[in-house]
Amino acid sequence: xxxxxxxxxxxxxxxxxxxxxxxxxxxxxxxxxxxxxxxxxxxxxxxxxxxxxxxxxxxxxxxxxxxxxxxxxxxxxxxxxxxxxxxxxxxxxxxxxxxxxxxxxxxxxxxxxxxxxxxxxxxxxxxxxxxxxxxxxxxxxxxxxxxxxxxxxxxxxxxxxxxxxxxxxxxxxxxxxxxxxxxxxxxxxxxxxxxxxxxxxxxxxxxxxxxxxxxxxxxxxxxxxxxxxxxxxxxxxxxxxxxxxxxxxxxxxxxxxxxxxxxxxxxxxxxxxxxxxxxxxxxxx
Amino acid sequence: xxxxxxxxxxxxxxxxxxxxxxxxxxxxxxxxxxxxxxxxxxxxxxxxxxxxxxxxxxxxxxxxxxxxxxxxxxxxxxxxxxxxxxxxxxxxxxxxxxxxxxxxxxxxxxxxxxxxxxxxxxxxxxxxxxxxxxxxxxxxxxxxxxxxxxxxxxxxxxxxxxxxxxxxxxxxxxxxxxx
Numbered sequence: 210x211x212x213x214x215x216x217x218x219x220x221x222x223x224x225x226x227x228x229x230x231x232x233x234x235x236x237x238x239x240x241x242x243x244x245x246x247x248x249x250x251x252x253x254x255x256x257x258x259x260x261x262x263x264x265x266x267x268x269x270x271x272x273x274x275x276x277x278x279x280x281x282x283x284x285x286x287x288x289x290x291x292x293x294x295x296x297x298x299x300x301x302x303x304x305x306x307x308x309x310x311x312x313x314x315x316x317x318x319x320x321x322x323x324x325x326x327x328x329x330x331x332x333x334x335x336x337x338x339x340x341x342x343x344x345x346x347x348x349x350x351x352x353x354x355x356x357x358x359x360x361x362x363x364x365x366x367x368x369x370x371x372x373x374x375x376x377x378x379x380x381x382x383x384x385x386x387x388x389x390x391x392x393x394x395x396x397x398x399x400x401x402x403x404x405x406x407x408x409x410x411x412x413x414x415x416x417x418x419x420x421x422x423x424x425x426x427x428x429x430x431x432x433x434x435x436x437x438x439x440x441x442x443x444x445x446x447x448x449x450x451x452x453x454x455x456x457x458x459x460x461x462x463x464x465x466x467x468x469x470x471x472x473x474x475x476x477x478x479x480x481x482x483x484x485x486x487x488x489x490x491x492x493x494x
Numbered sequence: 495x496x497x498x499x500x501x502x503x504x505x506x507x508x509x510x511x512x513x514x515x516x517x518x519x520x521x522x523x524x525x526x527x528x529x530x531x532x533x534x535x536x537x538x539x540x541x542x543x544x545x546x547x548x549x550x551x552x553x554x555x556x557x558x559x560x561x562x563x564x565x566x567x568x569x570x571x572x573x574x575x576x577x578x579x580x581x582x583x584x585x586x587x588x589x590x591x592x593x594x595x596x597x598x599x600x601x602x603x604x605x606x607x608x609x610x611x612x613x614x615x616x617x618x619x620x621x622x623x624x625x626x627x628x629x630x631x632x633x634x635x636x637x638x639x640x641x642x643x644x645x646x647x648x649x650x651x652x653x654x655x656x657x658x659x660x661x662x663x664x665x666x667x668x669x670x671x672x673x
Binding site: 265 | 584585586600605613615618620633635647664668669
């Protein structure tokens with residue numbers, strides 16, 4: 210008796226389970242592409258489609274092909290299809306990105322000193338038209354245009370949708386264009402290469418009526434680029450009255466200052482970590 | 495005299511229990527509801543991860559999942575504001591809108607996440623992670639559970655730093671690689 214009832218239950222339930230309506234989606238497909246799924250059973254059922262950014266519920270005729278619009282499967286990822294009559298059955302499928310169509314390009318920094326090794330980094334993220342991360346390997350070409358006539362390129366393969374590169378800034382200051390491209394898609398960023406620290410800082414002085422005029426030569430970096438206006442040059446004068454320091458920003462390539470004269474004086478100049486020549490003056494009398 | 499002292503001590507203890515018990519209960523509950531997240535950054539590059547960042551990433555990803563589960567459970571897209579941005583937020587907001595429209599709801603029971611950090615940009619402005627998530631997923635139509643499954647899913651996650659936390663910018667389920 211104990212064995213009989215469970216066995217009877219199995220005999221009753223098994224045929225019902227065997228005839229539960231089912232839907233058979235393709236195991237994988239491309240984002241945004243319409244498709245149809247064959248279904249089994251008869252009469253009507255309720256179909257649920259659940260994806261990363263989509264959830265729908267509708268009545269369907271069983272035993273026919275069930276159409277799914279492309280706009281229901283635009284986001285890549287895992288989808289679950291549930292078909293319910295008296296019972297529910299579920300299946301899953303994956304939607305893959307539709308192929309490279311967009312690029313996000315992150316370039317840092319936007320302003321960089323010249324001749325700085327590996328100072329610029331560029332990260333390219335590859336997306337499809339529906340903004341799904343393109344996970345299959347793609348070749349991204351990074352191109353640098355230091356000037357109108359020169360162009361340097363290097364290719365990198367994406368790993369999980371991302372490719373990156375490090376670059377050394379050029380010796381000459383100015384604007385450099387950095388382009389990343391995959392297929393027909395490209396993105397450009399501009400990096401301003403500015404002069405590095407001052408190099409060979411030289412000063413000269415002239416005296417007139419108890420005043421000393423001190424002026425730098427045009428301030429350049431070691432590659433010969435003009436150090437940007439606004440960069441501070443510190444002038445220090447040591448005389449019988451003590452030590453006086455004046456900070457002066459570079460204007461039109463040079464920094465100049467007017468200082469009072471009290472007999473003999475020694476004047477030095479510095480910008481950042483660079484010091485210039487020393488001047489020994491006899492006084493303004 | 496002794497009885498009075500004893501009574502006062504008992505009264506003080508009872509008051510303390512009444513005041514502090516709910517507070518400790520809230521703290522325990524908060525810890526309990528936060529999913530377990532572990533991070534492996536052994537193969538991370540090109541930038542190496544700072545210790546503080548690895549702690550923050552782990553914490554914020556756990557909070558992101560906690561708020562996502564709550565947002566889907568309660569049909570509240572506002573809960574996503576804290577830890578989601580970009581396409582991840584758009585996708586979940588759309589899902590919640592669809593849930594409201596259909597009265598169908600997806601409920602997650604989160605059994606934990608094993609994160610592999612796979613890319614950290616040189617400037618520190620983006621991190622990509624692979625999440626091996628262990629979840630129980632229940633689909634409900636109204637109050638009726640129409641589908642239930644236990645799944646191990648592989649998510650590819652893109653996180654970017656916000657003002658005081660890391661935000662999930664992209665969350666994509668990828669099929670497990672077949673070897």
